[in-house]
Amino acid sequence: MGKLGKVDFVPFSKVDGIEERLKEGKISATRCKKCKNIYLPPRMDCPECLDEEMEWVDCEGKGTLVTYTTIHAAPAGFEDDAPYTICLVDVEGGGRLVGWLDGKEEDLKIGMGVSVGIRDLPEERMIYFVTPEE
């Protein structure tokens, strides 16, 4: 999606504003102007009220570790990265994201506080990185 993630599978989406926000270091969700529901991953169509008026909201980059796994058998495009650890994070303010762990799997405890940042990958791609909090 735009430049998010190591491999790009989706060339087009209504969520086209995210690339600029990622470059500014912003972790962003969308909010329905009508029902005020927050969507992370962002989307431009509200499934609750079927409205299409959305606005961007930025998140703090703090959250809670929901679960994780270390991928040893990697799919195409990730062969050189394995093993890598994927974390699911419930972000403060609403929504959830998937990010790569910066650290050791052994140090993870589900339910722990984590911070989420954005890092550059080769070819101008970007990825969410998850760091356990002390």
Place this chain on the structure above:
Amino acid sequence: MRTGVIGIGHGKFGRREVTVQELAFEPFREALDDCGLHQKDLDALIVGSSPEYHRQRSLSGVVAEYLGMNPKPTFLVEAACASSSAALATADAYIRAGIYDTVAVLGVQKMLELSTPEILALMGRVGDVQWESGFGTTFPGYYAMFAHRHMYEYGTTREQMAAVAVKNHHYGAKNPNAMFQKEITAEKALASRMVASPLTLYDCCANADGAACMIVTNEETAKKADTPIWMAGLGSATAPMSVLRREKLSEIPSAIDAARNAYKMAGIEPKDVDVADVHDCFTIAEILAYEDLGFCEKGGGGKMIEEGETHIGGRIPVNVDGGLKSKGHPVGATGVSMAVEAVKQLRGEAGERQVDGAEVALMHNVGGIGQYCFVNILRR
């Protein structure tokens, strides 16, 4: 108006050096032989399969031609790993509506004609490709995340997961159609290489080629059969495909909803189930299934396998055909494979794997990582 199963056929699962239509032919012929019917007696062929694994496009048309079914109608039903359970439910609806009297339901999948790079590329598109796949998620990776969450919430252990693999291989060793007809030990399972932590190789089912077929018909025709088996309850439901939009990750919510619908339609409770086939694509998935189907309380799945409650002789024997784990998982064939095994159990034809006096059998077939689930109940 009830729908009855009168014919069953099941091919050998594994690496098969045949085409997809040749694969389909074997159980189709067996199912027709089983009920003494001919193609002319069938009103339609409904195929369950996941098309992305095949080089051949327009699959059901090609299969219908090879099976000698022209000019009878055919079409493909797709719900990922639950495709042929969806095909079975579709056939049931056509028959109940009186549009068709007798239908062949075929689950078929040729998975091993793809090259390794093609398989790795497909593997990378299992999840939500917009928000998840760019981070290198995989099929085992999703269930691994469910496993870690279940371990955290309920104290489930790797040893309990390995016990599922040991049980299913134990029964699969007695199933001539299984891909892996061999026993394994917990030590071997636990020591096998890591795929996606905490799941090792022996926690995962294998891709396979395979096909299974059943002939279903209306009540009037079914009553003429020696031992008709009745479709008593059909339940299906969905859940978000994305793990980013799923509230709980220690259950398959679509399975809970599908089971509720199936039990209601059949007028039974979980305790009435005599034998079950559940979707053990990974060992943790079988533990989740025990809970989602109400065989035990939430969080009790690990203990249930540990105490032998799902072995033959236990409270509810589960996957005594070997499950996906030992049979292999030819995605589109799995749903009908489960149903064929259920019919064998209810007819008393399961041989060494027979659960004595089985009257009610349940099939739990999950599509993808739970975006679809079908729970079907058959009874004598």
